[in-house]
Amino acid sequence: MDLRNFTFLVYGYSAAMLVIFGYVTLLVLRSRRIDRELTRLKSLVEDKN
């Protein structure tokens, strides 16, 4: 019982960390995509100018 109890506690904290770090990863990937798009558009504007 105690081991199962403690195991689920670890699962709980792991799940919480997974959710938060999952979101952080999502944000980082989105940031990279946005930066790439920004760089591309800025260079396009410069070329057209």
Add this chain to the structure above:
Amino acid sequence: MSGWSAVLAIARKDLRTELRTKESINASASFALVILVLFSFAFDLGRPELLEIAGGLLWLVYSFAGALIVNRSFARELPNDCLDVLIASPAPGWAIFLGKAVSCFLLLMAVELISLPVFGIFYNVHWAGAFFSLLLVIGLATWGITVVGAAFSAVTVNVRLRELMLPVLLYPILIPLLSAAMELTTALVNGEGLGGDNGAGVRLLVGFDVIFTSLAIYLVEFILVV
């Protein structure tokens, strides 16, 4: 043009259009009947158990039918820029919104009153004894569905996948209203009255209606003007 005469004019216009074409009332009533039949295949219950879930079944049917009706509410103004004309008219924004909410309310009440006897027959539920209390509960909850539904219909009118977005946005907001309506309906068909504990449910319905009607009337200017 005063606000209230605009409300009446828009409600009359929508009702007249609907009664001539009968597009959403036919679809909605047929859909309600089909769902009632489907549920009878889903559940194979004896009468006592069925009476426990009667309210839940009925309001599921009503909420699905309601979503169809409110979806058409502002969407029917899209062709030929009728929505822009309405917004540009001297009628205040709240009057346009209320007019549409009133017409949706009357249409949904019609569908509900058609489905109620069918429900009673298919599921052997005797609701006639509590008809006037049931009518009060149905009226209050239907107003809540139509006022929030009409507001979200205005919000989603220019959105892609409007038919999908409206239920996704509408149902979570309606959960407390539907929960109270389901509880009250189950209580009424089981022979209880509207007093005591059930009075709190009625107060919740009234509170929901008042809060969301005020919120919708105040915010609709922002929705329509953009």
Add this chain to the structure above:
Amino acid sequence: MRDKVILSLAALGTLLMVWNFNTIFLHLPDEAQQGAIYRIIFIHVPAAIGAYTFYSVAVLSSVMFLVKKNFKYDSLAVACVEVGQVFTLVNLVTGSIWGRIIWGIWWTWDMRLTTQLICFLLYLGYLLLRPSVTEPTQRATMSAILAIFAFADIPIVVMAIRLKNVRTQHPQPVLETGGLDPSFWPPLLISFIAVLLIGCALVMLRLHQETSRREIDYLRREVHAL
């Protein structure tokens, strides 16, 4: 400068949380009835309170957008809603895991769990609506209105569920009634501060992304014009 602030907030929050783990896992005794699993309260409750804090900021921001029409408020609102959703999910998942041990079931429809789930659904609708609207002003206005409706619904949800005759299995409030052991307060408060710091860092990062997105829209229009 902004990157430094984000990193500092995130680092401070993470350090606090890690230091708190030391207290929670190594210095606090097991609880008499629940055993080791009670320690989940130190992430479960701060996540819920953090989520509500961010939702409150989101609704205030939405109101400010409707008043001032400044897109910064819209960006703040969507950032806070997203981070609030993350913490609500943490709350639901950790609560479910706790419930599996204590109640033997992954889920029950008691008041707090149901309210949290409905909260999650309401704001999920908000996040689903945004990509469907292409025009920025319309998107910001619709989102603001939806955020206000969702926030107004939460107290009514609490009342509705309280009305239902469901024997609540969720532990009764211990924070308000003083039933919590005094030694539990410091780790709980530190956990809450850590959650807020990490949440603020995430909000700032998301805010920056929204600003960049607006810049992308502007540059696209400029490229198109050229």
